[in-house]
Amino acid sequence: MSSVFALVDCNNFYASCERLFRPDLAGRPIVVLSNNDGCIVARSAEAKALGIKMGVPVYKVERYLQQHDVAVFSSNYALYADMSARVMSILEELAPRVEIYSIDEAFLDLTGIDSIQSLDAFGTRIRQQVGQHTGIRVCVGIAPSKTLAKLANHAAKQYPATGGVVDLTNPERQRRLLALVPVSEVWGVGRRLRQRLETDGIRTALDLASANPKSIRQQYSVILERTVRELNGESCLSLEEITPVKQQIICSRSFGQRITGYQEMREAICAYASRAAEKLRQEQRIAKRLSIFLRTNRFNAAEPQYMPSPSAELPIPTDDTRELVATAVKLLRACWKDGFRYMKAGVMLTDFYETGTFQPDLFNKGAEHPRSKALMAVMDTINQSGHGHVFLAGQGINQVWKMQRRSLSPAYTTRWQDIPVVK
DNA sequence: TCTGGGGTCCTAGGACCC
DNA sequence: TCTGGGGTCCTAGGACCC
Numbered sequence: 001m002s003s004v005f006a007l008v009d010c011n012n013f014y015a016s017c018e019r020l021f022r023p024d025l026a027g028r029p030i031v032v033l034s035n036n037d038g039c040i041v042a043r044s045a046e047a048k049a050l051g052i053k054m055g056v057p058v059y060k061v062e063r064y065l066q067q068h069d070v071a072v073f074s075s076n077y078a079l080y081a082d083m084s085a086r087v088m089s090i091l092e093e094l095a096p097r098v099e100i101y102s103i104d105e106a107f108l109d110l111t112g113i114d115s116i117q118s119l120d121a122f123g124t125r126i127r128q129q130v131g132q133h134t135g136i137r138v139c140v141g142i143a144p145s146k147t148l149a150k151l152a153n154h155a156a157k158q159y160p161a162t163g164g165v166v167d168l169t170n171p172e173r174q175r176r177l178l179a180l181v182p183v184s185e186v187w188g189v190g191r192r193l194r195q196r197l198e199t200d201g202i203r204t205a206l207d208l209a210s211a212n213p214k215s216i217r218q219q220y221s222v223i224l225e226r227t228v229r230e231l232n233g234e235s236c237l238s239l240e241e242i243t244p245v246k247q248q249i250i251c252s253r254s255f256g257q258r259i260t261g262y263q264e265m266r267e268a269i270c271a272y273a274s275r276a277a278e279k280l281r282q283e284q285r286i287a288k289r290l291s292i293f294l295r296t297n298r299f300n301a302a303e304p305q306y307m308p309s310p311s312a313e314l315p316i317p318t319d320d321t322r323e324l325v326a327t328a329v330k331l332l333r334a335c336w337k338d339g340f341r342y343m344k345a346g347v348m349l350t351d352f353y354e355t356g357t358f359q360p361d362l363f364n365k366g367a368e369h370p371r372s373k374a375l376m377a378v379m380d381t382i383n384q385s386g387h388g389h390v391f392l393a394g395q396g397i398n399q400v401w402k403m404q405r406r407s408l409s410p411a412y413t414t415r416w417q418d419i420p421v422v423k
Numbered sequence: 424t425c426t427g428g429g430g431t432c433c434t435a436g437g438a439c440c441c
Numbered sequence: 442t443c444t445g446g447g448g449t450c451c452t453a454g455g456a457c458c459c
Contacts (some may be wrong), residue, residue, distance in 0.1 A: 036427065
């Protein structure tokens with residue numbers, strides 16, 4: 001039996017989440033900003049119609065946003081993550097196998113379902129169920145490979161006449177769509193590849209699908225070869241239901257304002273290392289390598305630049321906040337230089353082992369903190385309960401470097417005092 | 424004044440080994 | 442005149458994704 005995938009993708013997800021709890025914004029353009037209110041990362045249909053581009057820095061379009069009465073929101077990740085979980089749980093009820101691909105997308109395995117009902121009808125049912133239970137609109141693309149399902153979804157979004165569902169299992173229909181789509185819309189083709197492909201005369205998705213896979217592999221990469229095969233309906237990417245274990249954990253932020261002093265930087269590094277340690281414990285892993293990095297503003301050519309990224313191996317892999325923070329601070333002390341205006345910093349953990357499986361060498365036994373595990377568990381429990389927040393003093397209390405979120409909406413669905421009240 | 428954050432995979436090249 | 446070959450491991454960098 002040949003495989004059938006569906007890609008379900010939420011429409012303008014972040015902007016839609018904001019509008020769910022603000023019915024007064026119906027018909028008004030909405031944009032959502034990145035962390036630190038830096039650039040635009042999501043737009044409602046109305047905002048797109050105004051020609052506002054994805055990824056533009058806010059300061060470049062500030063006037064324009066005001067002129068057109070655009071509602072502007074800081075990223076409210078807690079809200080989006082919670083709405084996402086609701087959408088995904090509905091998909092999991094409808095399809096036997098689901099791969100949650102990102103916060104607003106999921107692949108479904110529909111293999112064999114067409115013997116029970118038409119794929120189109122199934123897609124419509126998904127839209128209807130998700131819409132009814134969450135208020136979020138989705139589009140559905142259906143095809144024999146993930147890459148084609150992505151393109152089908154793109155078509156469902158672009159052409160309203162499709163009713164938000166495109167079944168691309170028919171090869172002739174595939175060819176017709178591929179001819180219409182520029183090659184840059186194909187999953188896996190970014191800016192660089194697009195440039196190279198176009199100079200080679202490959203402009204549409206159909207041009208790429210018609211290329212010889214072998215020579216694409218020689219001239220480009222194995223990845224693009226796979227894309228060519230996928231575009232021809234040969235499924236090379238399987239559904240991955242089980243989230244793969246993380247290979248690295250990064251915690252980094254741009255600062256709300258430039259940092260020039262060691263003390264503030266130390267606070268920030270402590271905070272990021274603590275957060276990274278928390279994520280590591282959630283993954284049930286211990287890490288053997290920790291790196292930090294500092295960044296000045298590379299966009300400002302007039303400013304002196306300094307971007308160190310030292311890294312250290314831990315004597316024994318650990319998930320203990322105190323050990324990770326201490327290592328991060330040691331690295332910071334060694335690479336810190338006065339006289340720069342730092343814009344961003346981060347902490348990265350790599351080289352993971354499953355908790356409890358690492359074999360320490362003979363000379364290191366006993367190096368582990370005896371009550372470490374219990375203490376970390378207590379910290380995590382308190383911090384996840386919503387009743388309080390415990391942290392190491394090193395990360396500071398004022399945090400003048402904290403990111404800006406001037407237009408943050410309430411945590412409607414995840415904090416008791418923010419629940420909307422109906423009067 | 425002002426430009427996100429968090430990931431993955433692949434490849435090339437150097438170090439090192441026999 | 443001539444300067445092996447094959448393998449592994451690690452890291453850095455590039456490209457992509459949302």
